[in-house]
Amino acid sequence: MTVHDDCEKCEELLQGFLDRELTGAEVVLAEAHLDLCDYCRRRYKFEESLRHYVKLSTIERMPPGLMERLVDLRGLESL
Numbered sequence: 001m002t003v004h005d006d007c008e009k010c011e012e013l014l015q016g017f018l019d020r021e022l023t024g025a026e027v028v029l030a031e032a033h034l035d036l037c038d039y040c041r042r043r044y045k046f047e048e049s050l051r052h053y054v055k056l057s058t059i060e061r062m063p064p065g066l067m068e069r070l071v072d073l074r075g076l077e078s079l
């Protein structure tokens, strides 16, 4: 069994992790995996900064084209 077997599970937990909606056991699981897995850690950092940005500026106030750029960035991140 490799670290990456857990990636799928970690991805499921990621949104809840960012929303602080996970149970204690799930948080432990997600943190343990993020600790081991570069890929998921980068994903997590990216999602976290995206959320931070979205929180600061509502969609309405975003300059035209910015959302598209963020989506593009997200596409690149998963390559």
Ligand SMILES: [Zn+2]
Binding pocket: 003, 004, 006, 007, 008, 010, 033, 037, 038, 039, 040, 041
């Ligand atoms: Zn992973």
